[in-house]
Amino acid sequence: MTDQDLHAHLIGRQGSRADLNTPVLVIDAPALKRNIAEMARFAASKGLQVRPHAKTHKSADIAKLQIAAGAVGLCCAKLGEAEALAEGGVLKGLHITSPVVSPPAIARLAALNLKVEEMMCVVDHPDNAAALGEACEAAGKPLNVVIDIDPGIRRTGVASAEAAVALLAAIRAQPGLTYKGVQFYCGAQQHLEDVAARKAAMEDRAAYLRTVIAALTQAGGAPEIVTGSGTGTHRIDADFGLFTELQVGSYVFMDAQYLACGEIGPYETSLYIDARVVSANAAPAMVTVDAGFKAFSTDADKPVIASGVPEGSKYFFMGDEHGAVVLPPGAEAPALAARVTLTAPHCDPTVNLYDTYHVVDGETLTALWPVSGRGRSR
Numbered sequence: 014m015t016d017q018d019l020h021a022h023l024i025g026r027q028g029s030r031a032d033l034n035t036p037v038l039v040i041d042a043p044a045l046k047r048n049i050a051e052m053a054r055f056a057a058s059k060g061l062q063v064r065p066h067a068k069t070h071k072s073a074d075i076a077k078l079q080i081a082a083g084a085v086g087l088c089c090a091k092l093g094e095a096e097a098l099a100e101g102g103v104l105k106g107l108h109i110t111s112p113v114v115s116p117p118a119i120a121r122l123a124a125l126n127l128k129v130e131e132m133m134c135v136v137d138h139p140d141n142a143a144a145l146g147e148a149c150e151a152a153g154k155p156l157n158v159v160i161d162i163d164p165g166i167r168r169t170g171v172a173s174a175e176a177a178v179a180l181l182a183a184i185r186a187q188p189g190l191t192y193k194g195v196q197f198y199c200g201a202q203q204h205l206e207d208v209a210a211r212k213a214a215m216e217d218r219a220a221y222l223r224t225v226i227a228a229l230t231q232a233g234g235a236p237e238i239v240t241g242s243g244t245g246t247h248r249i250d251a252d253f254g255l256f257t258e259l260q261v262g263s264y265v266f267m268d269a270q271y272l273a274c275g276e277i278g279p280y281e282t283s284l285y286i287d288a289r290v291v292s293a294n295a296a297p298a299m300v301t302v303d304a305g306f307k308a309f310s311t312d313a314d315k316p317v318i319a320s321g322v323p324e325g326s327k328y329f330f331m332g333d334e335h336g337a338v339v340l341p342p343g344a345e346a347p348a349l350a351a352r353v354t355l356t357a358p359h360c361d362p363t364v365n366l367y368d369t370y371h372v373v374d375g376e377t378l379t380a381l382w383p384v385s386g387r388g389r390s391r
Contacts, residue, residue, distance in 0.1 A: 016369035016381055029378040030371075031352065035289045036304035038367040039354075040382075042374050044283035046078065048265050051279060052247075053082040056259055059251040064088050064108060064240060066262030069361050071386030072370065073101025075265060080105075086131065088240075088260050092118055093389030099129055101385045108133040108240065110196065110260070112161070112169055114141050118391070123152040133238075135161035135196050137170050139183035146187025155191045158184060159238060162225055164199040164218050174228035181234040194236030195229070197222050198260060203245030208275045212249050219253045226255070245274055268360040269317055284360055285319060287371075288336070290351045298340045302328075302353050305335045307366060313358035321353035328355060 016037075023029035030039070056063045065079045068090035076087050076098055086106015089095040095107045107129050113122050126132040126149060136142050136158045149156040160177050163170030171177045177195070184192045199218050205211040226236060239257045242250040244264045250256050263271050266284035271277060288304035295301065300322075309316050316328050318338065325341035338353060340346055347353065357363040365387055372380040 016371070020371065020378065020381060023378045024380060026377065028376045030287070030373050030376045033287060033371060033378065035287050035352070036308040037287045037371050038364065038369065038384075039285040039287050040370045040372045041281075041283045041285065042372050042379060044281040045075070045265060048267070048280045048283060049078055049082050052259075052261055052264050053084070055248070055251070055278065057083065061251060061256065062258035064106065064258045064260055065265070066090070066110070066243075066260050067094055067098060067386065069262035069364070070265055071097070071364055071384050071389070072382055073098050073103050073385045074370075074380075074382040076101070076103045079265075085258060086133075088262070089386070091390050092122055092125070093391045094386040095129075096121070096125060097386040097389045099125060101383075104128060105130040106133075108135075108159075110135055110161075110198065112137055112141055114138075114144070116144070119144055119148045122156070123148040126156050127152060127154055131157065133157040133159060133193060135159055135169070136180065136184065136190075137161040137163075139180055142180065142183040142187055142190060146184075146189035148189065150187070150189030152189075155189050157191050157193045159194045159196045159236075159240060160184070160192075160229075162195050162197045162222065164197055164201075164221075166201050168200075170196075174225045177225050178228050178232045178234070181229055181232055185234075192234060194238035194240070194257075195222075195226065197225075197239065197241040197256075198243065199241070199246065200243070203243045204270055204274060205245070206274050211246060211274070215246050215249045215253075219250070219255055222255055244271055244280075245277060248276065248278060263360055266357065266360040268313075268357045268363075270313055270359055282319070282356055284357050284364075286316070286355045286357065286363070288353045288355060290338075290347050290349055290353060291335070293346055293349055295337075297346070298342065298344070300338050300340075300346050301331065302336045302338055303334065304355065305330055306333050308336075308363075309355075309357060310359040310362035310366075312362060316355040316358055319354045319356050321351060322347050
């Protein structure tokens with residue numbers, strides 16, 4: 014049965030969160046909306062645009078809330094995510110932050126560009142610029158592109174100012190492309206927990222970015238758009254006078270990784286996983302819940318328990334379908350079928366495990382939102 018089959022009849026019924034089948038992905042709607050409003054307020058106060066990263070939520074519904082709050086568009090890690098948002102009615106300002114290089118994918122991108130206003134994509138190689146330009150010229154609509162600059166992690170992007178200038182020339186040789194600027198996303202710096210270390214790291218990277226922008230400007234390619242930053246560094250990056258827009262993503266949910274970082278801003282946890290106690294026989298100080306490896310990402314620390322058991326209780330994975338909740342000495346165990354609510358260790362891959370967001374206001378289910386881009390990684 015689908016989530017709609019299981020839970021649509023609960024929408025609007027007071028206290029209906031208690032009747033959800035678990036494990037289930039839950040959004041605290043008021044907290045989510047406060048997070049979106051706070052980021053919009055902050056960016057406006059700095060004269061910056063927000064282009065939130067949809068790789069976090071993969072949701073056309075959340076994207077529309079962000080656009081309504083003033084976002085200029087949405088970032089997508091993959092072409093499939095952009096297609097999913099467009100199918101969900103997000104038809105302006107989609108930006109693909111990873112190179113699109115295969116002939117089938119380039120054909121899809123050229124087709125999507127015809128449907129989406131102000132579509133944009135990164136490019137980091139002259140051969141890719143040529144392929145994109147030829148496809149978009151043939152389709153009849155130029156594609157906006159930004160030069161992806163490697164911030165030092167050697168994943169994607171041009172590796173030097175000289176390479177950026179050479180790529181600028183390659184882009185300008187293509188009538189099917191429109192040069193808009195640069196992308197500079199420092200992923201390795203986002204999760205540095207020490208604020209001083211994070212700031213020092215970004216000051217170093219900003220100095221490098223200035224050299225690339227200077228070289229492009231001297232070549233006649235002063236960037237109109239400088240897109241980048243992220244949830245972990247946006248308050249630092251906003252003061253450099255370099256970025257024009259912020260590619261923030263996880264601020265909407267605030268997973269455990271970002272909560273561990275200081276001075277990010279007044280953002281709240283809004284994403285939870287509800288589980289239930291399914292066995293209480295193993296030991297007096299332990300119960301088993303119905304959420305294991307299939308319910309959470311496993312690339313970070315263990316999930317943190319938000320509510321439902323005594324303070325000081327700890328969660329441990331017990332396999333694909335189960336987790337152990339170990340109680341502090343002398344604590345009373347929760348009853349069989351009691352709800353235990355946990356937070357996501359890393360929100361992006363956790364979200365990708367679910368089909369549907371169960372949107373709640375307090376204890377009432379208010380909506381079911383599809384995870385529009387789930388699995389759309391091609």
